[in-house]
Amino acid sequence: MEIDLGPVSMFERLPALVEIGTGFFYLTRQRKKWVLLSTLCPHQGGEVLWEEDSAEFVCPLHGWRFDACGKTDPGNPGLKKYSVREVRGRLRAKISV
Numbered sequence: 656m657e658i659d660l661g662p663v664s665m666f667e668r669l670p671a672l673v674e675i676g677t678g679f680f681y682l683t684r685q686r687k688k689w690v691l692l693s694t695l696c697p698h699q700g701g702e703v704l705w706e707e708d709s710a711e712f713v714c715p716l717h718g719w720r721f722d723a724c725g726k727t728d729p730g731n732p733g734l735k736k737y738s739v740r741e742v743r744g745r746l747r748a749k750i751s752v
């Protein structure tokens with residue numbers, strides 16, 4: 656199912672926190688592609704927060720850190736990703752809620 660996130664112009668500052676259904680996601684760009692990242696830490700489900708100073712997502716529960724692409728230390732899973740496509744100036748996410 657595709658969810659309309661709104662016009663591209665709404666997302667000048669990234670990562671942007673977006674609400675879809677009952678969940679939150681970070682919209683960002685990776686190698687010129689739009690991507691949604693889950694805000695849920697793959698360790699035990701903490702809600703990761705974007706830390707502007709270090710340009711990382713940080714989980715407040717046990718301190719796992721994720722880079723801007725959602726990757727963390729080798730051997731640990733990164734933040735779950737969902738693809739986003741741009742259609743006539745609007746962003747559409749493939750995600751089930």
Ligand code: FES
Binds near residue numbers: 698717718719
């Ligand atoms: S739940 Fe995020 S580091 Fe443990």
